[in-house]
Amino acid sequence: MIRERTEVIRSEDNQESSGRDSGFRSLSPAVWRASTVLFDNIADFTTRKERLFDGYTYGVTGTPTTRVLEDRVAELEGARHCIALPSGQAALCLVALSLLSAGDHMLVADSAYGPLRTFARDYLQRFGITCETFDPEAGSAIAQRLKPHTKAIFLESPGSITMEMQDIPAIVQAARAAGVRTVLDNSWASPLGFRAVPAGVDVVVEAASKLFGGHSDLLLGTVATDDRGLYESFRTTQSVLGQAVSAEDCFLALRGMETLELRYRHQCAAALQVAHALAGHDLVQDVLFPPRPGDRGHARWSASFTVGGCVLSFVPRLPSEAAVHRFFDALQVFRIGASWGGTHSLAAYYPAAEQARRQHCRIDSGIVRLSVGVEPTEDLIADLDQALRNA
Numbered sequence: 001m002i003r004e005r006t007e008v009i010r011s012e013d014n015q016e017s018s019g020r021d022s023g024f025r026s027l028s029p030a031v032w033r034a035s036t037v038l039f040d041n042i043a044d045f046t047t048r049k050e051r052l053f054d055g056y057t058y059g060v061t062g063t064p065t066t067r068v069l070e071d072r073v074a075e076l077e078g079a080r081h082c083i084a085l086p087s088g089q090a091a092l093c094l095v096a097l098s099l100l101s102a103g104d105h106m107l108v109a110d111s112a113y114g115p116l117r118t119f120a121r122d123y124l125q126r127f128g129i130t131c132e133t134f135d136p137e138a139g140s141a142i143a144q145r146l147k148p149h150t151k152a153i154f155l156e157s158p159g160s161i162t163m164e165m166q167d168i169p170a171i172v173q174a175a176r177a178a179g180v181r182t183v184l185d186n187s188w189a190s191p192l193g194f195r196a197v198p199a200g201v202d203v204v205v206e207a208a209s210k211l212f213g214g215h216s217d218l219l220l221g222t223v224a225t226d227d228r229g230l231y232e233s234f235r236t237t238q239s240v241l242g243q244a245v246s247a248e249d250c251f252l253a254l255r256g257m258e259t260l261e262l263r264y265r266h267q268c269a270a271a272l273q274v275a276h277a278l279a280g281h282d283l284v285q286d287v288l289f290p291p292r293p294g295d296r297g298h299a300r301w302s303a304s305f306t307v308g309g310c311v312l313s314f315v316p317r318l319p320s321e322a323a324v325h326r327f328f329d330a331l332q333v334f335r336i337g338a339s340w341g342g343t344h345s346l347a348a349y350y351p352a353a354e355q356a357r358r359q360h361c362r363i364d365s366g367i368v369r370l371s372v373g374v375e376p377t378e379d380l381i382a383d384l385d386q387a388l389r390n391a
Helices: 002-020 042-046 064-077 088-099 114-122 139-145 168-178 228-241 247-258 260-279 298-304 321-330 352-356 377-390
Strands: 081-085 105-109 130-134 150-156 181-185 203-206 221-225 284-288 311-316 346-350 367-371
Touching: 064 081, 064 203, 064 221, 064 247, 081 088, 081 228, 088 114, 088 150, 088 181, 088 203, 088 221, 088 228, 105 114, 114 130, 114 150, 130 139, 139 168, 150 168, 168 181, 168 298, 221 228, 247 260, 260 284, 260 311, 260 377, 321 346, 321 377
Parallel strands: 105 130, 105 150, 150 181, 181 203
Antiparallel strands: 081 221, 203 221, 284 311, 311 367, 346 367
16 A cells, blocks of 8 residues: 555656746746655665755755756856855854864954854864954955965955955965965945956855845855865755755745845945035044945945945944934834845944954944935935934
8 A cells, every 4th residue: 555655646746847938938937845855766765865966865955946056146246156055154164174174274354244253253263273363354465364274354344334445466465375265244235336256356255145036035045166176165064054044035036136226226226325425414423335436445435346235334423322322213214224225224233342342443433334225215315314413
């Protein structure tokens, strides 16, 4: 009875794949969910690990839905390989764990994503990896920070919150001369604003939760590289650590990418208008947005980037923390939230104490960070103005 039932199931599977879907086409990719991958015979099963990098072995490393997303991101990045991971931070951590061993030395931009710096300081150093931060404006002077056992430089340009631009070409040149890998968190610009792999960066990480997804409803990260050896190392680490992504999240990211360029260009243009309005506001001390002419990092931005991001920061000219709280209470269009890149505009606050913990931060005041969405730009500017005046 069991054998007969198995044959019926196999027959139905064959009919499903060859009959019922005959003549069906869709603009949307199929959502393939699977933990178990089936094999035609035991020989295929016992040699499955040979297909870890170019096939399917277990659900952890993906299904056809995952591969569609990875291929699309790789094409956008100008890279040969891509891996999808559960979040941007998961992607950064996986790259670090793949590249570094006990006794190695790594450099992390002082302005990089806070959780990455925490991972380097509080976790990697437990295992004998020396982690140091460097001035994000170092440029070619980064060569002076390299040691014989330096294996990787982690970049983010512009930096989270404080928006320092890094001289990526100069850092890449210095790193290549020393045989050191470069890793760039490119989530702010996305490959639409800066194609880092063709520019010589070894590994590019995107927080796909943000611009790729575009609707604040998924967690996902991607790692792209041209180097086959690095790709195989990353895929192996993904498998060993069980860093699986859901097919549904891959589908949502693919759907978001259909409107990525439209959203991105609108949000970037709106962010620049908001930055100009804030720069002329009497209750704003400073605006941190490299695409704005006059910004400290504008020259570096214009030398390498083609389009700006939709995230900017500013230092309010308010008398107290209580006034800052009143500013946030008065916001009507902007919502309070830590992420960015979605269709809804967000605002967040980073007190002066957070900047004080950094070694190379040039700002000693509280910072408001804005993620500009797709609402009418005039509404966003008016909302910020009324909130500042009410504060």
